[in-house]
Amino acid sequence: MTATPTSDETPSVSIADEDYGALRAAAAVWAGTSVLITDRRGRVLIERVGYRDTCLLPGGAVDKGESPAHAAARELREELGITMSLDRGLAVDWVSAAGVEARPALRFPGEVLHVFDGGTWGDEEIAAIRPRAGEIEAVEFVEPARLPELMSPDNARRALSALRARVNAAGPALLEDGLPITPTVLDRAGILRAARARHHFPFHTGPVPEHLAVCQAWGWLFAPDGRVLVLLEPDTGAACLPGGTPEPQDSGDPQATLRREALEEAAARFDEPLLLGHLTDPGEPHIRLRYAAALTRLGFPPVDPATGRTHLRILATPEQALELFDWGEPAAEQLAAVHQARTRLAIPRALPQPVTELADDAFILW
Structure with a gap:
């Protein structure tokens, strides 16, 4: 008498097709x-x-x-x-x-x-x-x-x-x-489980209006392969680009704001930035600046003094990064400006690929 195999065993030649079929049907x-x-x-x-x-x-x-x-x-x-x-x-x-x-x-x-x-x-x-x-x-x-x-x-x-x-x-x-x-890091961070910030602000590539105050400076910071640095909040998975709001020590210089914030949030340093443009907030007397720059150095992840938390850092294509934000129709114009700046910086366009987490013990020098 031949023993009947369990469902995860390869059937022996001695089991009849009818018996094997019945066995598998029972596990359907x-x-x-x-x-x-x-x-x-x-x-x-x-x-x-x-x-x-x-x-x-x-x-x-x-x-x-x-x-x-x-x-x-x-x-x-x-x-x-x-x-x-x-x-x-x-x-x-x-x-x-x-x-x-x-x-x-x-x-x-x-x-x-x-x-x-x-x-x-x-x-x-x-x-x-x-x-x-x-x-x-x-x-x-x-x-x-x-x-x-x-x-x-x-x-x-x-x-x-x-x-x-x-x-x-x-x-x-x-x-x-x-x-x-x-x-993946996106799963572990729980991205998209928290509402994305809704910033449907018009994007402008022209001169920065002198009569409007700068309330924010963010940067698209490029790695050599064309991907950009994105920060994820450790408790909500909410995404942001490096940068932040001006402080008195910045002396009114938006680039100084961007450099300080990128260092505080991500231990990131970069070459001379290019101004992409600005966002206007209808009804508000201020603008939000957007820059692009080539990363040169990334140190150990710091504790952000503004929040007391350490961001998760990932490299993503600009297109992947945009999927983490709700920037509305103006996002397409900003993305076009990002790629124009990338070309000026002589950085290749990133191929579609999985995002990469920059590990806690990483120290990257480009």
Whole structure:
């Protein structure tokens, strides 16, 4: 008599196909898909549905004999009236019964759920949305930080993990109950769980108005590979560029403000900065300056005297950095100025790649 192998063993030649098939069928799990879509401001598309009190990403169950990618495209067509192919995965999640708090009557066996990248939609794609009558009550784009408020805990965890995987550009993330098996610095910092600062201020590349006071000086500080230094708050994951507000010791010099703040926040030093332009705050008598410069030295991460905390420091492409902010339509103009300055600084354009954390014990000299 031949012993029956467990489900994780390779079947021996002595087990019949019928027996092996029955064994695997007994261990079957559900399969599902969802699609992560954002608008140009980085807000996430969610659906309000009539059959539950929390919101969902577009998606649903994979039908018998159907691939996850085809299922995701079908669900997008059925739910939103949008026809498109989905060929980029963001995450694969193992969903346990405990992770979803499944009702016993469902006899939920677990699920493998694929999250696909639906891309960034502009006005034309958004205007083409036709929600399925009787199922989809409303469709809206919301700040990532609102997902835990609007979705069930498991769906919110999965959506945020998939969004971080998209920002990180390292390929699909493997999740268990919505959390990555191998967290990146973006996961550990919890980026996008705190509301991004909303700065939809007009960006100007012309001369700086002399009659307006400077209230802020921030810098796009370039590493030699074309990536820029971004700081993450250790407790919220909120992102910012090096820089800050003028102090009396700066003697009215915005570049002195930028150098002092970059040193205090990140132990960063840099070459002569180039002025990119300024932001105006409608109704306020001040401006915010933006510079670009080449990093020359990065020391051990300091404790910021303004906050008493030590920032996490990452290198990200300028495009990745913008996904961490909510700067509205003027962000595109600022990004164009950033790349013009990068060219003037003879720094190459950064290739798409995962962000890099600058370790606590790192001491980098360029």
